[in-house]
Structures are given as structure tokens and as C-alpha cells.
Amino acid sequence: MEAKRLGIFPNMTKEKVCADLQIFVDLCREQGLVPLLPQEICAEYNCEGYDLQDVEVLRKLDFAVSLGGDGTLLKMALYLAPLGIPAFGVNFGKLGFLAEIDQPSMRKAIMRLVRGDYSLENRSLLRAQVMLNDECIKEVHALNDLVLAKGAYSKMAHMQMYINGKPSGSYAADGLIVATATGSTAYSLSCGGPLVQPELEVSVITPICAHSLTARTLIIPMSEVIELKAVPGSEDMMLEADGESIIGVSNDTYLRIDKSPYTMKLIRLTSRDYYQTWQQKLMRNI
Numbered sequence: 618m619e620a621k622r623l624g625i626f627p628n629m630t631k632e633k634v635c636a637d638l639q640i641f642v643d644l645c646r647e648q649g650l651v652p653l654l655p656q657e658i659c660a661e662y663n664c665e666g667y668d669l670q671d672v673e674v675l676r677k678l679d680f681a682v683s684l685g686g687d688g689t690l691l692k693m694a695l696y697l698a699p700l701g702i703p704a705f706g707v708n709f710g711k712l713g714f715l716a717e718i719d720q721p722s723m724r725k726a727i728m729r730l731v732r733g734d735y736s737l738e739n740r741s742l743l744r745a746q747v748m749l750n751d752e753c754i755k756e757v758h759a760l761n762d763l764v765l766a767k768g769a770y771s772k773m774a775h776m777q778m779y780i781n782g783k784p785s786g787s788y789a790a791d792g793l794i795v796a797t798a799t800g801s802t803a804y805s806l807s808c809g810g811p812l813v814q815p816e817l818e819v820s821v822i823t824p825i826c827a828h829s830l831t832a833r834t835l836i837i838p839m840s841e842v843i844e845l846k847a848v849p850g851s852e853d854m855m856l857e858a859d860g861e862s863i864i865g866v867s868n869d870t871y872l873r874i875d876k877s878p879y880t881m882k883l884i885r886l887t888s889r890d891y892y893q894t895w896q897q898k899l900m901r902n903i
Contacts, residue, residue: 628685686710742877761800766792
């Protein structure tokens with residue numbers, strides 16, 4: 618039987634990741650996996666390499682793993698979700714809602730992966746399209762959240778929201794977060810949004826510092842189409858997808874958000890349920 622290929626996505630800015638990467642590579646080889654590392658560091662660890670822009674090499678991966686925090690896993694998802702490559706994360710950060718494996722459990726996790734002792738979860742993504750004259754000029758996808766916020770000036774963002782083409786609210790705020798259920802534990806939560814069971818296909822719409830006593834989070838089915846348009850005369854805004862992909866959204870464009878055609882396949886290697894994880898992670902952060 619041909620050995621399974623495991624793509625390793627390490628956050629080399631973290632000292633702990635740098636210190637443990639050789640250990641992790643050796644562990645993979647010990648368990649019969651073929652580890653692949655980014656092209657720029659693969660020779661140092663005597664591994665095969667991959668280039669993030671080389672889709673054909675990424676497509677041949679059987680699994681992938683991020684070494685870092687949730688941010689590292691989100692960056693990995695950007696490349697793997699369109700290809701359907703299942704992945705998991707080893708947490709070298711603080712919270713780790715997505716990267717559920719901690720450092721001491723790395724060996725056990727790899728052994729379970731090799732045995733096939735895991736389950737797969739499909740997590741939905743959101744798609745954002747910047748529209749000009751009803752034509753898409755830029756498209757991004759997000760596993761956690763999309764954030765439309767004020768630009769470089771210290772002024773509020775003024776926008777109108779439409780759901781399925783119908784007026785559904787106006788906002789004067791620092792910005793607006795549209796999160797997936799997976800992303801409900803991230804920026805949306807810090808802005809007063811709810812925790813949502815991560816396998817639900819919903820969009821969680823949370824204003825950021827709204828200049829209002831009544832602005833509240835709105836949860837709608839992900840199948841609904843959201844349009845966000847700047848109020849005439851207001852400043853240009855900026856769009857972020859999972860903390861990356863910063864795109865300018867000018868007044869002559871608008872943002873269209875719907876369910877992405879991609880899903881992220883997350884490998885579950887522990888038996889912890891979500892409710893227990895939420896309690897443990899959030900209490901640990903106090």
C-alpha cells in the first residue's frame with residue numbers, strides 16, 4: 618500500500634513550532650507517513666516540498682496539518698478547502714477552537730490518523746463578492762468570518778443591508794461582521810455575538826461598536842443572500858476575510874455575501890464535544 622502523504626503547514630514565527638517541527642516530522646515518518654513541508658524549508662528537514670501556488674502538488678495530499686494556532690489553520694484552509702483535502706490542527710497558541718490537538722497529544726493523534734480512527738466534519742464557508750454594475754470584480758472565501766469595516770479614516774462606516782434583495786437594516790458602526798457558525802467563537806464573540814454550534818449552516822451578522830442602543834446580532838440561514846451597500850456620501854470601506862485578504866470596497870461597489878461552494882473537511886481526532894470545549898477554552902482565557 619502506498620504511503621499516505623501529509624502536508625505540514627507550520628507557523629515558523631512561533632518558537633515552539635520551530636523547536637518541535639523536527640520531532641513532528643520524525644513522528645510522521647515513524648508512523649509510515651510521507652511528510653511534506655513548504656518548499657523554502659523542506660531541504661532543511663530532508664522532506665518533499667510543496668508550493669502553495671502549485672495546485673497539482675496540493676491535490677495529491679491525503680491529509681494536512683497546521684502547526685500553530687487557529688490563524689494558521691485558517692490560512693491553510695484557504696488553499697485546501699477548494700481541493701477537498703481533510704485537515705486538522707495542532708495548537709501551539711492560546712485558545713485553539715479549531716486546532717484541537719495540543720502538543721503533548723501529537724503522537725496519539727498521528728497514530729489515530731494512520732489507523733483511520735477519526736471522523737470528518739464538513740464546515741461551511743462564506744463567499745464574498747465585490748460587485749460593480751452587478752458584475753463580480755473580486756471574490757474571497759472565509760471559514761471564520763468576513764468583516765466590512767471603516768477605512769483609514771476615524772469615521773464610522775455607514776451601510777445598508779439587504780437580505781434576498783429586501784431592505785433589512787442600516788448600520789452606523791465601526792463595521793459589520795458576517796461569521797459562519799465556525800467563526801462564532803472569534804471576532805463576533807468579542808463583539809457580543811452568540812456561540813453557535815459549528816455544524817449549523819447559518820450566517821451570524823454582528824455589528825462592531827454600533828452607534829445604537831438597539832443593534833443586535835442577527836442569525837439567518839446561510840442560503841440567504843446578503844448585500845451590503847455604503848450609504849451615499851460615506852467613506853470607502855475595507856473587507857477582510859479570516860483576518861487576511863484586505864480589499865477596498867469603494868462607494869461605487871457593493872458587497873454580496875452567500876454560501877461558498879467550498880466546504881472545509883476537518884479531521885476530528887478527539888472525543889471532546891463542542892459544549893465541553895467552549896467551557897474549557899473560554900474559562901481558560903479569563
